[in-house]
Amino acid sequence: xxxxxxxxxxxxxxxxxxxxxxxxxxxxxxxxxxxxxxxxxxxxxxxxxxxxxxxxxxxxxxxxxxxxxxxxxxxxxxxxxxxxxxxxxxxxxxxxxxxxxxxxxxxxxxxxxxxxxxxxxxxxxxxxxxxxxxxxxxxxxxxxxxxxxxxxxxxxxxxxxxxxxxxxxxxxxxxxxxxxxxxxxxxxxxxxxxxxxxxxxxxxxxxxxxxxxxxxxxxxxxxxxxxxxxxxxxxxxxxxxxxxxxxxxxxxxxxxxxxxxxxxxxxxxxxxxxx
Amino acid sequence: xxxxxxxxxxxxxxxxxxxxxxxxxxxxxxxxxxxxxxxxxxxxxxxxxxxxxxxxxxxxxxxxxxxxxxxxxxxxxxxxxxxxxxxxxxxxxxxxxxxxxxxxxxxxxxxxxxxxxxxxxxxxxxxxxxxxxxxxxxxxxxxxxxxxxxxxxxxxxxxxxxxxxxxxxxxxxxxxxxxxxxxxxxxxxxxxx
Ligand SMILES: C[S@@+](CC[C@H](N)C(=O)[O-])C[C@H]1O[C@@H](n2cnc3c(N)ncnc32)[C@H](O)[C@@H]1O
Numbered sequence: 001x002x003x004x005x006x007x008x009x010x011x012x013x014x015x016x017x018x019x020x021x022x023x024x025x026x027x028x029x030x031x032x033x034x035x036x037x038x039x040x041x042x043x044x045x046x047x048x049x050x051x052x053x054x055x056x057x058x059x060x061x062x063x064x065x066x067x068x069x070x071x072x073x074x075x076x077x078x079x080x081x082x083x084x085x086x087x088x089x090x091x092x093x094x095x096x097x098x099x100x101x102x103x104x105x106x107x108x109x110x111x112x113x114x115x116x117x118x119x120x121x122x123x124x125x126x127x128x129x130x131x132x133x134x135x136x137x138x139x140x141x142x143x144x145x146x147x148x149x150x151x152x153x154x155x156x157x158x159x160x161x162x163x164x165x166x167x168x169x170x171x172x173x174x175x176x177x178x179x180x181x182x183x184x185x186x187x188x189x190x191x192x193x194x195x196x197x198x199x200x201x202x203x204x205x206x207x208x209x210x211x212x213x214x215x216x217x218x219x220x221x222x223x224x225x226x227x228x229x230x231x232x233x234x235x236x237x238x239x240x241x242x243x244x245x246x247x248x249x250x251x252x253x254x255x256x257x258x259x260x261x262x263x264x265x266x267x268x269x270x271x272x273x274x275x
Numbered sequence: 276x277x278x279x280x281x282x283x284x285x286x287x288x289x290x291x292x293x294x295x296x297x298x299x300x301x302x303x304x305x306x307x308x309x310x311x312x313x314x315x316x317x318x319x320x321x322x323x324x325x326x327x328x329x330x331x332x333x334x335x336x337x338x339x340x341x342x343x344x345x346x347x348x349x350x351x352x353x354x355x356x357x358x359x360x361x362x363x364x365x366x367x368x369x370x371x372x373x374x375x376x377x378x379x380x381x382x383x384x385x386x387x388x389x390x391x392x393x394x395x396x397x398x399x400x401x402x403x404x405x406x407x408x409x410x411x412x413x414x415x416x417x418x419x420x421x422x423x424x425x426x427x428x429x430x431x432x433x434x435x436x437x438x439x440x441x442x443x444x445x446x447x448x449x450x451x452x453x454x455x456x457x458x459x460x461x462x463x464x465x466x467x468x
Contacts, residue, residue: 031361031389
C-alpha cells in the first residue's frame with residue numbers, strides 16, 4: 001500500500017464514506033477512483049482529500065454528488081453491437097428451450113442495457129416469458145433507468161447500434177420523441193424490476209439464466225472482482241450464461257475454471273456443469 | 276549521485292503515430308527489459324489494427340491491454356479503442372470508460388498521470404507527433420514526480436503541435452528525434468540490468 005500522504009487521505013476518505021453511508025468503494029480500482037475524486041476535490045474547492053472527507057461526513061448532499069464521481073455512468077443502447085448480436089443469435093437459442101427465463105443486468109446504470117435486452121427479447125418473441133432484474137448502487141441512475149428517457153441526440157447512435165446488433169424493424173417503434181427526449185415505451189418495462197443491489201456487499205437474490213455485467217468489473221480490484229463474479233456464479237443456473245464488457249475477462253480471476261468460454265470475442269461465458 | 280533505475284515507459288502519440296511509434300519499437304530488442312505503455316488516439320467504434328501493425332515491425336511482445344493484466348517486461352501494452360489505459364500502484368493495468376479527455380478515449384494524460392503515480396521517478400514519459408494538446412498535463416505530472424520526460428523534435432514530427440504543446444507545459448523535457456529516443460531508451464534499459 002502506498003504511503004504517500006495523498007493516498008493515505010484517499011483511503012481515509014473512502015473509509016469515512018463507508019462508515020457513514022455504507023457505500024463501500026474501498027476495493028475499487030484506485031487509479032480511476034483517485035482521478036475522479038481529484039476532480040470532485042476541485043469541484044468542491046477542497047485542497048486535499050482530508051478536506052473533502054470533512055465535507056462529506058457533515059453534509060449528506062455532498063455524498064449524493066460524490067456518487068456521480070465515484071461511479072461511472074457511460075453507456076449506450078446496444079453498446080458493442082456485436083455482443084448483442086451474439087446474445088441474439090447464439091445465446092437466445094439456448095434460452096428458448098426454457099419455459100420461463102430470468103436475466104440479471106448487474107450494474108445497469110441508466111438502464112440502456114436493460115432496454116436493449118428488452119427490445120431484443122420482444123423481437124425474438126421471448127419477452128412474455130422473461131423477467132429482467134436491473135440492479136445498481138447509484139440511486140440516481142436507477143431513477144433514470146426506471147424513467148427510460150434519453151436525450152434525443154443520442155438516438156442516431158442507438159439506432160445504428162440496434163441495426164448492427166441484428167435489430168428487426170425500427171428502433172423508433174419503441175420510443176416517442178418529445179421535447180428533445182426519447183421516451184421509451186413503458187411496455188418494455190413490463191417484466192423489469194430495477195433495484196438497489198451492490199456487488200460488493202449484497203448476496204444472491206435470484207436464480208437466473210443469464211447475467212449481463214458489462215463495464216462494471218473494470219472498476220474493481222482483483223479481490224472485489226473475485227467476490228462479484230462469485231455472486232454471479234452462484235446466481236446462475238447450471239449451464240447459465242455470463243456476459244462481460246468487451247475488454248473484461250475472467251482470465252485474471254479465481255473463477256476462470258468455473259466457466260467455459262462460449263464466445264471469446266463477445267466475452268460471453270457459460271457456467272460449467274457441476275463436476 | 277544516485278541513478279534512479281527506470282522501470283517503465285509511457286508513450287503518447289496522435290496523428291502520424293504509426294510511423295513514429297514504429298520507428299522506436301523497431302529499434303528495441305526482443306529482451307528489452309522495460310514494459311512500454313502506448314496510447315495512440317484511435318477511433319472508438321472499431322477494432323484497432325495497431326497490434327498487428329507494430330508487431331510486424333518489432334520483436335517485442337505487442338498486445339492490446341486487458342483489464343487487471345499484470346505488467347511484464349519486454350511487453351508493449353496498447354490502449355484499446357474507447358477505453359482509457361491506467362496503471363495501478365500495484366503494477367497492474369486497469370481500463371476505464373470514464374469520460375473522454377481532450378475529446379479522446381483513450382487519452383494520453385490519463386495514462387501519464389496514473390503511470391506517474393505508480394512509478395514516480397521510475398517512469399519515462401514520451402510525447403510524439405500529434406495535433407492536439409493531450410499529453411501536456413500528463414508530461415508535466417511525470418516530471419513533477421521525478422520521471423524522465425522527452426518530446427519528439429517538432430521539426431521531425433509529422434504534426435508538431437503536440438510535442439510543442441508538451442514542451443511548453445513541461446520545459447524541462449528533453450527534445451530528441453526518433454532515433455535519439457530509441458538510443459536513449461536502449462541505454463536506460465541497460466542501466467536497469
Ligand atoms: C459504466 S456503467 C455500465 C453500464 C452498462 N452496464 C454498460 O455496460 O453500458 C457502470 C455501472 O456500475 C455501477 N456500479 C458501480 N459499483 C457497483 C456495485 N458495487 N454494484 C453494482 N453496480 C455498481 C455504477 O453505478 C454504474 O452504473
